[in-house]
Amino acid sequence: MGEVIVVTSGKGGVGKTTTTANLGTGLASHNKKVCLVDADIGLRNLDVVLGLENRIVFDIVDVTSGVCRMRQALIKDKRYESLYLLPAAQTKDKTAVSPEQMVELTEELKKEFDFIIIDCPAGIEQGFRNAVAGANKAIVVTTPEVSAVRDADRIIGLLEAAELREPKLIINRYRTKMVNRGDMMSIDDMNEILAIDLLGVVPEDEQVVVTTNKGETVVRDDQSQSGQAYRNITRRILGENIPLMNLEEPGGFFSALKKMIGLK
Amino acid sequence: MLEFLNRVFGRESSNSKNVAKERLRLVLVHDRANVSPELLTSLKNDLIKVISNYMEIDDKALEVSLDGDDNQVALVANIPVKRMKRVTPV
Numbered sequence: 001m002g003e004v005i006v007v008t009s010g011k012g013g014v015g016k017t018t019t020t021a022n023l024g025t026g027l028a029s030h031n032k033k034v035c036l037v038d039a040d041i042g043l044r045n046l047d048v049v050l051g052l053e054n055r056i057v058f059d060i061v062d063v064t065s066g067v068c069r070m071r072q073a074l075i076k077d078k079r080y081e082s083l084y085l086l087p088a089a090q091t092k093d094k095t096a097v098s099p100e101q102m103v104e105l106t107e108e109l110k111k112e113f114d115f116i117i118i119d120c121p122a123g124i125e126q127g128f129r130n131a132v133a134g135a136n137k138a139i140v141v142t143t144p145e146v147s148a149v150r151d152a153d154r155i156i157g158l159l160e161a162a163e164l165r166e167p168k169l170i171i172n173r174y175r176t177k178m179v180n181r182g183d184m185m186s187i188d189d190m191n192e193i194l195a196i197d198l199l200g201v202v203p204e205d206e207q208v209v210v211t212t213n214k215g216e217t218v219v220r221d222d223q224s225q226s227g228q229a230y231r232n233i234t235r236r237i238l239g240e241n242i243p244l245m246n247l248e249e250p251g252g253f254f255s256a257l258k259k260m261i262g263l264k
Numbered sequence: 265m266l267e268f269l270n271r272v273f274g275r276e277s278s279n280s281k282n283v284a285k286e287r288l289r290l291v292l293v294h295d296r297a298n299v300s301p302e303l304l305t306s307l308k309n310d311l312i313k314v315i316s317n318y319m320e321i322d323d324k325a326l327e328v329s330l331d332g333d334d335n336q337v338a339l340v341a342n343i344p345v346k347r348m349k350r351v352t353p354v
Binding site for chain 2: 149150
């Protein structure tokens, strides 16, 4: 039976979809059967982030309303045989699916996949309730900013109320330079405030934008720091004990030299 | 310039992350204390049940609320006692 992990944050724009896409790709690269579910009905995005937007025929609402079978709606990834996407509907709203239907849907997916990762919409309304309904694990994504941390705290409370105990934290867009000069909350600060287990820290990285522009995931980019961070998180999800990576920003003479001779 | 001097002399208070942390700490105290009315009602009913074993109280005038000031949250209950019962210790 597969694991159902919901990726959530409360606040929008902190990197839920990017995280979902990268963890899905990461797990698939370890030969796991993975299904990504876009639960953001009305504002679907996981398809473009994965570069699969042209392949959508049916969507999640078509499945829950019986228009098609699950198999017909699942889209296979371009690179990984074992990675699939169940896209959100774009023309409906969050009420088109009920929490009960989501439970049914995840139960069906569990039989076939090792991991089902649900990309939760921002907010705490029905979209959130749908996304968490069938999940048995939760990842909270946040950035080191007051608004995102506040919403993360609220979400942690709501997850616990929904019986999703022990959610894990991913700190996204971490900027070591700012932390070093005291202008951004550090990993320790965030741990102190939110007090949940840390799953990983992803540094701010232009490569995320670059890869997403092309419909690719940064986890496949061997050169980038954020890619390394996502690869580490993937292995932690698989149960390995990987220490936090060195987050000092590359700079200085050697990386400049490397850049010059085209190593990076 | 002042900021620079503060940094040179290591005065932490000028760091914006400390401001962020402090503000968050306060706002979360209030957020987390935001208990649902159902929970308060059910707490109230339980309180009445227990206290009524020992004294007669005016359950209409009973008030239970969560008060938070800057640093802590307190459960405040205002329970008017009508009469003490003669409790026979078991």
